[in-house]
Amino acid sequence: MPPLDYDDHKVSREADIGAPPCRNCDVVREIAFCAELSHDEIKRLATVRCHAHLPASFTVFREGDPADHVYSIAAGAVKLYKLLSDGRRQIIGFLFSGEMFGLGLDNGYAYTAETVTQTQLCRFTHRKLDSLLGDIPKLERKMFSMTVKDLIAAQEQMLLLGRKTAREKVATFLLKLSSRAEMQGLPASPIALPMSRADIADYLGLTIETVSRTFTQLKRDGIIGLPASGYVLLTDDKALRELAEGGGG
Amino acid sequence: MPPLDYDDHKVSREADIGAPPCRNCDVVREIAFCAELSHDEIKRLATVRCHAHLPASFTVFREGDPADHVYSIAAGAVKLYKLLSDGRRQIIGFLFSGEMFGLGLDNGYAYTAETVTQTQLCRFTHRKLDSLLGDIPKLERKMFSMTVKDLIAAQEQMLLLGRKTAREKVATFLLKLSSRAEMQGLPASPIALPMSRADIADYLGLTIETVSRTFTQLKRDGIIGLPASGYVLLTDDKALRELAEGGGG
DNA sequence: CGGTGGCTTGACTCTCCTCAATGTGGGTGG
DNA sequence: CCACCCACATTGAGGAGAGTCAAGCCACCG
The missing domain is CATH 1.10.10.10 (Winged helix-like DNA-binding domain superfamily/Winged helix DNA-binding domain)
Incomplete structure (x- = not known):
């Protein structure tokens, strides 16, 4: 199926229209990287955030695309995968609400991200988020620890795949x-x-x-x-x- | 072979004896997580650091051990692995000079670390390092980006193992x-x-x-x-x- | 010189893959 | 409402790539 363009969907800059941040998901707030922040900090985070409702099997970004956004799942499920030139595919993770993806190096995203089910995402501009990290230490700390958790999960998966x-x-x-x-x-x-x-x-x-x-x-x-x-x-x-x-x- | 006790080896608290931090390895300084720090910052980092020379095939720590130290390789090579109950083993990474290991969750180290060759390590107390992170933002930033790099390498390895x-x-x-x-x-x-x-x-x-x-x-x-x-x-x-x-x- | 550990090579086995057919459930349109 | 279709899932038969078991080779070392 032809990948729909991201902007074809309802992407509302909620900060602009004054909607409550991270609405409708108390559980997510506990897990997601906006957790443990003060009301004021969440407000500042919201200034760099977009909210998007996406259908199932929607490609959020592709491996190699410039990595300019970080995503947090508000609801739904996302799969991340890498491809070989002949089409062989390895899914490197299924992510659910509260989880984060899109951290990349300068060479662009290291994997393709695609929704599994209908999904609600929070999208953050990498550049803007970066500038906030210095101001909100707790945020960087949280993202760091989530990345460590992901790394350990990846190592667990290597044991599974290899042995x-x-x-x-x-x-x-x-x-x-x-x-x-x-x-x-x-x-x-x-x-x-x-x-x-x-x-x-x-x-x-x-x-x-x-x-x-x-x-x-x-x-x-x-x-x-x-x-x-x-x-x-x-x-x-x-x-x-x-x-x-x-x-x- | 019976694992030697870590303390049986030359573990010198260099900060105490005034030795230059991260000596004998300019290349490492460029790569390691002490890179990009000012002289003063490195000095403070040195206060929580131990230096150790280890022989080949030396077990630094085991999966499940309390994760109270973080390590940086000054010279040599280290392998990290996980075991299944029947002895099947998956090496999740070979690390070389400049690389870091030992980040873990509360459940202890997620893998065993063992030297491949004769190796020189810098050891940092997790607790003390943590308290420094808040003071030296660059340090946390560097460790974060190194962890992201590790994660991406792990994902690449999943593609290899699976497909x-x-x-x-x-x-x-x-x-x-x-x-x-x-x-x-x-x-x-x-x-x-x-x-x-x-x-x-x-x-x-x-x-x-x-x-x-x-x-x-x-x-x-x-x-x-x-x-x-x-x-x-x-x-x-x-x-x-x-x-x-x-x-x- | 024999012992030891690591590496290579060979013969055979087996798990998982490939190819192919069949089954099933949900949606669509006549 | 039923026939049809389509994507997805299941099942079967056969084959291949990697594993297992075993023997032999080589360098190193006491």
Whole structure:
């Protein structure tokens, strides 16, 4: 599908129209990088912010584009991926509300960002945000610690990609989604899989077929249930945990 | 081998004995996170620093240990790795002089750090360093940008681990080492491989045998040369580059 | 000189990929 | 309301790339 232009969508400069910052998402405020800021600081942050509602499968930016914005997810889900010249794809992360992306070096974005579901983003101009960082130490501190968290998650994913079997990869993936849901105050067990099998495969370094086969295999073994498309039931949490750590067969 | 205790080695608190900070390494000063600081700032940084000379294969810290220090490499090479319960290992990075490691969350270090060669480290108490960050904004900025760089490198490695073939993995690895050597002012072509085949395998998500076979195969194809153990000659840079990007067969 | 550790090479195995067919659910239009 | 379509998911058969197991090679070192 042809990528829609970002500006074709409702991008409102809320600071200009006096809307409350980071509206409709108290949970996000706790997690996102605008967390822990005073009312005044949030106000100043808002002066460099745009809000955007985007449909599913919308390309926010592409690998190599000039990296002039940083994004924070207010609601929805985003995937980040890198491509090889022949089309092979590696999804390097699924991001959800409260998470941040778009930090890059001078060579532009290191990955493509695309919405998974309908998504609400906060967009910050990199240059303007930079100038604020000096003034609001807490902000830089928060962004720093979020980046460290991302790095550690990336290292965890390297272990998965390099050393785990298909079964272990899927188990780890399901557990991560489950604990994420729990952190958001959602139930840990019937977890939602908003992404396609192809996305899961490209995230785990597998093929669609292997992901599908592994799901049915785990179901046959009574470890998970597949109540409806897009949902997974974690029937045997303990077995799943053992699998994920390389313990169980 | 039984891990030697860190304190068994020459760990001198140089600030106390008045030694010049970050001695014997002008190049490192340019790259390391003490770069871009004023003389006075480096002096203050030195008050929280220890210097250590470590032998090869020395475990600096283990995954799960309380993360109370941050390290900067003055000279030598360090590998960071994670283990699965059954011993499978994933090396998540080889670090060289000027690079930093040890940033962790509250749950302790996320990986084990071990020297590859004889190594000189600067060690900073996390707590003390933290208190300096507020005073020296440039320092936090530098550490932040280094972490972003690490994150992007980790994402690049995910692409490698998840989607590249053995040949492509090895080609990418050699090119990365080559460009690193070049950045250090060393020749780009006869590059040194200070790490063992086992380390390379665990870094690339392969086995020792596959790494070895791939090396000889690339040599047979006239793409590399193996003049001596521990060294690789990049004979056909162009072919190597195409391979690394998934282009050439 | 024999022992040791690291590297290479070979034969065989197996997990996961490839290719292909079939199934399924949601949306559209007659 | 049903037939059709389409994208996505599942399932199957066969093959390939990398892993496993095992032997041999080489340099180094006591």
